[in-house]
Amino acid sequence: MSRPLRIVVAKAGLDGHDRGAKVIARALRDAGMEVIYTGLFQTPEQIVQTAIQEDADGIGLSILSGAHMTLFPLVVDQLREQGADDIVFFGGGTIPADDAAELKRRGVRAIFTPGAPLQEIVDFVNRECGKRRELVG
């Protein structure tokens, strides 16, 4: 049996809603992954340090506060700066399609908006983080 994938689920920004993040965390857990849940109000530095220390395969970041165009790119930058951009970084929240397209150009691997089927998210994480695991070991 292979080691389960390890995913950091984080919630950034100043809004206190982490229901979405908790649902994702639970879905990934039920899909057999080890989910490291960090709680509310994480900064990009905290999120990336957590992922490195936890040897995570992926980071899922939920943002509902509207600050997505600043926070997501900051995490991408941090990952590069720390030499950790092999970690699959994906996000979720109420994010307009144009913004999502721009974020993907800037290195966010996928953006899931409310109503995205959980199975789709699980499949994405399994596929992309599985590939990373094959490369990095």
Added chain:
Amino acid sequence: MSIGLTGPPGVGKSTLSAALVRKARALGKSVGVVSVDPSSPFSHGALLGDRIRLAEHFTDEGVFIRSMASRGHLGGVAGATADAVLLMDAFGLDVVLVETVGVGQSEIEIAELAHTTLVALQPGSGDSIQVLKAGIMEIADIFVVNKADHPMANQMRREIRAMMEMLSFTGWVPELVMTQALAGDGIDALWAAIDRHAIYLNASGEMAVRRRAAFAHQVRQLALGRLERRLDRAVCGDFAAGLDPYAAAEVVLAQFGEERGEDAVGPGPARPPRAIVKGLT
């Protein structure tokens, strides 16, 4: 120095960890934290949430936090926890804290991994009875009655004290500390007790004994892991009809070169107890 922290869910282990990390950092010590949560036996997934209470230390270079899922390992820790503690120690971290799963079962393995074991108790939960069971008295170097702000906290303290008075100890006598982890109350006293225990371990020569026991324990775990997988394959096979479980066990054991003899059911080797009821000799 490694510190193990066990106790039932919700007693405040993670909050205590955070308070101890803060204390250690204030003393200029680097810290590693390993916290273990259970894996789901069904999906093998896990939700590891102990980090939440340590958020203030996420970007502190003097603190390294690793969450572990138990991955089916019993005993309150994960199979790789001992390795993680060793690595953090070898890396030069001054203090390594280990938070166990805390399902309240026999989490005695923590005592094999850590120099000092803290057993956290929840006031008003009847935990003092738990303490009498399952060898908790054997592993607790320090009892921590957390949530000292709880109305039943003093009763809990009296119960533990009364129980300890019934016992006579060889070597270290467990200390009892009241804390309010959330407010940071009692953490200085807890740290002082941990220090006293460390001094005792070194002065008494028990540190060397513990190191040897920990080594033996880890060797045992590694060997057992391999044997267990072989055994799992062996018991999957078809047994002759009419064979009772005892006879079937002999058939399997014969494949391992194990001779008929020792009783399969019964306690393992006895260890010298740390505490016995007064009046017994």
